Amino acid sequence: MLEFEGYRRPDGQVGTRNYVGVFSTVVCANEVAEDIARQVDGAVSFTHHQGCCQTPVDLKRVNEVLIGLGGNPNLAAVLLVSLGCESTAVAEVVAGIAKTGKRVETIAIQEHGGAARTRAEGTLIVQDMVAEASSQKSERFPISELVLGMKCGSSDTTQGLSATPVIGVASDRIVAAGGTTILGEITEFIGAEHIVARHAETPEIGKQILALVERMENRAKAVGCDMRGGQPTGGNIKGGLSTIEEKSLGAIAKAGTAPIRAVYEYGVRPQVKGLVVMDSPGREPEILTGLAAAGCNVIAFATGRGAPQGFPFVPVVKLTGNALTWERMRDHMDMSVAGVIDGTESIPQAGERLLERIVEVASGARTRSEITGYTRAMDIYVTGPVI
Amino acid sequence: MKRDAIAIKDGDNVATALRDLNAGETVAVGIGETVVPVTMGAAVEFGHKLALVEISHGQDILKYGEVIGRATADIPKGAHVHVHNIESLRGRGDLA
Numbered sequence: 001m002l003e004f005e006g007y008r009r010p011d012g013q014v015g016t017r018n019y020v021g022v023f024s025t026v027v028c029a030n031e032v033a034e035d036i037a038r039q040v041d042g043a044v045s046f047t048h049h050q051g052c053c054q055t056p057v058d059l060k061r062v063n064e065v066l067i068g069l070g071g072n073p074n075l076a077a078v079l080l081v082s083l084g085c086e087s088t089a090v091a092e093v094v095a096g097i098a099k100t101g102k103r104v105e106t107i108a109i110q111e112h113g114g115a116a117r118t119r120a121e122g123t124l125i126v127q128d129m130v131a132e133a134s135s136q137k138s139e140r141f142p143i144s145e146l147v148l149g150m151k152c153g154s155s156d157t158t159q160g161l162s163a164t165p166v167i168g169v170a171s172d173r174i175v176a177a178g179g180t181t182i183l184g185e186i187t188e189f190i191g192a193e194h195i196v197a198r199h200a201e202t203p204e205i206g207k208q209i210l211a212l213v214e215r216m217e218n219r220a221k222a223v224g225c226d227m228r229g230g231q232p233t234g235g236n237i238k239g240g241l242s243t244i245e246e247k248s249l250g251a252i253a254k255a256g257t258a259p260i261r262a263v264y265e266y267g268v269r270p271q272v273k274g275l276v277v278m279d280s281p282g283r284e285p286e287i288l289t290g291l292a293a294a295g296c297n298v299i300a301f302a303t304g305r306g307a308p309q310g311f312p313f314v315p316v317v318k319l320t321g322n323a324l325t326w327e328r329m330r331d332h333m334d335m336s337v338a339g340v341i342d343g344t345e346s347i348p349q350a351g352e353r354l355l356e357r358i359v360e361v362a363s364g365a366r367t368r369s370e371i372t373g374y375t376r377a378m379d380i381y382v383t384g385p386v387i
Numbered sequence: 388m389k390r391d392a393i394a395i396k397d398g399d400n401v402a403t404a405l406r407d408l409n410a411g412e413t414v415a416v417g418i419g420e421t422v423v424p425v426t427m428g429a430a431v432e433f434g435h436k437l438a439l440v441e442i443s444h445g446q447d448i449l450k451y452g453e454v455i456g457r458a459t460a461d462i463p464k465g466a467h468v469h470v471h472n473i474e475s476l477r478g479r480g481d482l483a
Contacts, residue, residue, distance in 0.1 A: 343417055
């Protein structure tokens with residue numbers, strides 16, 4: 001039985017890291033949140049571009065995502081840095097995070113008389129939070145406590161043949177052990193949505209998946225863009241992809257073979273174990289943030305050309321099937337599955353190796369993005385205009 | 388084991404070239420743990436597909452064990468399979 005070394009939180013979730021989070025509640029507080037986190041070893045900041053002058057739908061999204069991020073088990077405590085006049089419902093966010101039983105405090109720049117005082121006061125609070133967090137002992141947990149986010153990006157032809165099906169194997173293993181895996185990137189379902197829907201556990205869930213894809217497509221159409229018309233792209237066709245079904249299948253191979261048990265809105269924490277689908281676009285900052293808000297404690301990321309992005313407090317394991325990328329982007333890649341392409345390793349073997357790597361990382365082994373500090377791919381996905 | 392092309396699932400009728408394949412050569416196609424020889428009827432570039440079996444006009448094209456399109460011509464074993472002889476089946480009406 002595979003086990004990892006993690007941190008039990010008061011609400012029962014298990015973290016793979018033990019950070020203190022410093023969040024800006026609005027774009028206008030980003031600098032101060034970053035400064036505070038930079039001054040305290042053990043703290044990480046989450047910043048974004050939202051929280052004011054937005055539609056009510058998007059403001060609700062910002063509140064919910066901040067609550068989800070604060071509730072992520074990789075954080076032991078959270079300090080919210082507010083400007084003071086933003087539209088984010090700060091008290092609601094505090095109450096939402098507090099429900100998880102962890103310590104959460106707020107500091108407002110306008111109330112404290114400017115950035116310098118807020119930095120000083122905030123730094124003292126976060127130091128105190130880190131002191132508390134660092135005394136928590138790690139324990140061993142079965143992999144059923146893993147919540148794995150899945151993503152691919154900076155794609156090439158090798159990806160659908162190696163890295164994405166390898167993630168699929170790891171996902172199947174985690175699901176079989178009673179864990180949770182989350183598939184996002186709804187944009188990448190387009191053309192293969194009927195196939196994704198067939199993996200739904202019930203016809204109702206299948207309909208929800210199709211509705212999600214249709215909504216994503218309509219968002220693109222609303223700005224006068226027909227995504228389907230140009231898919232696969234000229235470059236895809238040159239590379240050998242003949243149809244949109246083929247292209248999307250390469251991306252969704254990372255879902256493995258488990259049934260899809262539920263469909264969730266962006267950043268919403270799954271209420272069931274097993275494989276679930278979450279609404280999200282494919283772009284790194286938004287999907288990584290959505291997966292973190294949904295409670296992922298580790299993320300697997302397949303790449304062909306070499307995507308370097310990581311996230312502040314959820315480790316992102318990068319794998320590539322492209323031998324040249326493994327060599328050239330070495331400081332950003334955690335694992336090569338090029339053996340699947342050259343025939344020295346099977347997809348199930350590589351999947352097993354990825355699962356072992358995920359368990360090591362969950363237990364504290366540092367990912368390349370953590371080591372290089374390339375961990376700032378973050379933003380909250382909103383669908384309306386800035387007004 | 389050395390492979391020149393790879394098929395993802397048993398039952399797939401196309402494989403993907405892992406290097407540029409030349410017309411006339413016999414290549415090793417990996418399907419799971421097994422390797423089968425296929426004699427190339429045409430050149431197929433890295434990343435492009437070749438037919439593993441004879442495929443009739445109108446037949447489904449299977450990759451990942453799923454239908455990725457339909458043949459728009461009879462495709463001999465070892466031929467290049469691409470936009471010139473297969474088409475997408477994707478349509479809004481048949482999603483449910």
